[in-house]
Amino acid sequence: MQTVLITGAASGIGREAARLFAGAGWQCVLVDRNEEALAALGRSLPCTAAAAHVLRAVDLTDARQVATLGQGTPTLDALVNNAGMSDPSGTPLAEQDAVQLDRLLALNLAAPAAVIDACAPLLEPGARVVNVASGAGLHAIPWRGAYSPSKAGLIAQTLALAQARPDWCVTVLAPGFVRTELVDGLIQAGRIDPARAVNKIPLGRMASPAEMAQALQFLCSPGALPLSGQVLAVNGGSSIYGGSQGFAPATLAPLPQDTPLQLEVCGGDAAPWRAVAPGSAGQPHYAACLDLSPLHAGAGKLLHAVHAAAARFAARHAQQASLTLLLPAAAESRWQDAGDGAAARMLVSTLACEWGSRALRINALQVPADLDPPALHALLRYVAGPAAQYLTGQTLVCASR
Structure with missing residues (x-):
């Protein structure tokens, strides 16, 4: 049985990934600070007789709590640093103080490194480490505080880790617009206009969390070894588009992911x-x-x-x-x-x-x-x-x- 640790597991991409891995027979170590949502997820997951899933309610911005992740956690085949946050305040960067910047940087940039340090003894040669960044780390998105800088930093940090630990397979997943609860919240707050967002995506749609979960499952498999030290930008083409003409919304729904x-x-x-x-x-x-x-x-x-x-x-x-x-x-x-x-x-x-x-x-x-x-x-x-x-x-x- 393979084992994966997933942070930010109680919602969005992390929750879909947990469901996908558990459904494929993996043992999941699920980490989130929302203890109630984490417990509800744990109850909903299929579980094998060999090993139960492990639920860890941890605030990843607290270094002392993160350090405990290595205790009572089984040997890991894969680790997914998925937890992250955005800045919906709309406050211009020049008007933000260090406290506001550091709150976001603590989770998006410092926490992934701390989680890896805490779990390094559990990751054997050949283990897969995936850090979830964002398309915002490839192109600046203004009016969202230090979100783009934090994700750019995470990408660079991950590529440096791949050089430092060639015995692991280390990759970055950079999603584009994914219709998660976080993105829905930004849409409702007026921070994202979905029509304008789709206008810059060649495929003409946002992704579903399930599509990102599929990418994570692949990157956590031995088949991802040739990609170690690289960014997988699963974003509908938004990171490669540089034109001024907008794209119309997609008229073709994606085929089921299990289509032969x-x-x-x-x-x-x-x-x-x-x-x-x-x-x-x-x-x-x-x-x-x-x-x-x-x-x-x-x-x-x-x-x-x-x-x-x-x-x-x-x-x-x-x-x-x-x-x-x-x-x-x-x-x-x-x-x-x-x-x-x-x-x-x-x-x-x-x-x-x-x-x-x-x-x-x-x-x-x-x-x-x-x-x-x-x-x-x-x-x-x-x-x-x-x-x-x-x-x-x-x-x-x-x-x-």
Whole structure:
């Protein structure tokens, strides 16, 4: 049995993640300061006979309470720092005092490090650590106090941890707009206009907490190992969009997350990739294409290879499907060729913006020369499949470990 510790577990993304992990047979160590909500969640979760879930009512801004997390907690396969808060006051930063800043920084930036320090003896080699940041850590959001600075700090802190602890798989989940209780509160307070928020999201909708829970479950699995030290931005494309034209609200509802994946492999030898998806002939499915052709592009030809792959995909799929491209690791021998790779990656992002209204997704995996296909199967199953319908326009760099 695998065990995961989740902070901020009593509501929003944390609660959905707890339900998903428990439903998959994990033992959950659930941490939240809301003891009543935590108890209610614990009573609702399925539990195996092997081990009961552990509920810890802890104020993560209190260092003494955080230090107790290592006591009475079982060995952990994964740790998710999900707890966080925003600043709904609307007070300009220059008018805030240190007390107001520090309240938010204590939970969003200091607490994740303290939780990891307290639980480090419980995390064995190969353990997965996921810190939940935000799209606000990638782009500044004004009038929300130190929220963006705290999340940017958490991203940097997490990437530094990945360097310091190569024996763990350390990643960042950066959600976009997720319809949690926190976001609903900001909407009701007039701090977020949902129509304007969706206007900047290529997929034309907010995410559900369940979609973020799916991302967390993947990042807490051994299949996430190639992504250690990276940010997974599951935000409907909002972090890659830089245009002025707004997007219309989505007209296509996401397919169920358990829809069978049907993966077509083109542009190379399909045999090493067949195990990614067993196939679903004659059944409703989520259509996906894995295109290997960019791996074989010559010097200075990567952009054209990506464009050709996209054109083939768009000609075959009208809506609700995904294209995943394998890109070679950057190895330009001449400076004149360096622009081709960056142009190809930006082409992926641009296509994601153009395709979003049809729920067509495109992502790329930049893979090492000594590519081991089985090591990428779980990653491809997530990125290409229905659990990642809010992930688009991203190029993920896969490291060999």
